[in-house]
Amino acid sequence: MSDSRPTALVTGASKGIGAAIAVQLAQDGFDIFLNYRSDHNQAERVAEQVKAAGASCALLPFDVTDGEAVEAQLAPLLDTPPFVLVNNAGFAADSLFGMMDDTSWTSVIDVHLNGFFNVTRTLLPRMMRKRKGRIINIASTAGQTGNPGQANYSAAKAGLIGATKSLAVEVAKRNILVNAVAPGFIETEMLEGLPVDEIKKRVPLGRFGKPEEVAYMVSFLCSDKAQYITGQTFSVNGGIFTS
16 A cells, blocks of 8 residues: 555445446545455456556455454554545345345345444544544445335345434544445346346436446545535435435
């Protein structure tokens, strides 16, 4: 990592939205801490894109649900904490609620909410001592509206939005800004198996979003142009939901 460049930690960044965010922030002038759980080959490919943008990239393989692993991986790196934390790690395990098993419920809640807790709690005291920072939580339209078959995912993302609002109030006096970005249907592997033609008809813009379009919003929230914005949720959903 460079002493002259700010650093951003992006969780779940080996593919999809997380990868796009890591590359965009590298283009914006950030060095990258790139977290992923197990897909080392894909993480290496994203790291190459980050380096091609002129940034340094440290690969950090750990499971965000494992608090001890989070602390062990991050603590040695935090003498100078990242200016930006993007809590992006997540996945879906869809099922109608009446047929949902315990694992589908607890694992989704664990990654999205406990993962947010573990990583943010580790970084936050260092950010507070520095009296600066940005925390961006990747939520979802599902957390704003609910989706059939996604009670677990919707609950997790709604909880993340609530946590965003509370944390923003807690740390505002320390000049740490906390916001959420709520993507709609984005062209990632999470669309696999869904009736995409039918879903597109519900989107006013008539198409799915691209991961880069979510990354642009994160980029703005990490920039100097967003210094008076905190505690907010920004939808990137093609108009499928308006609040």
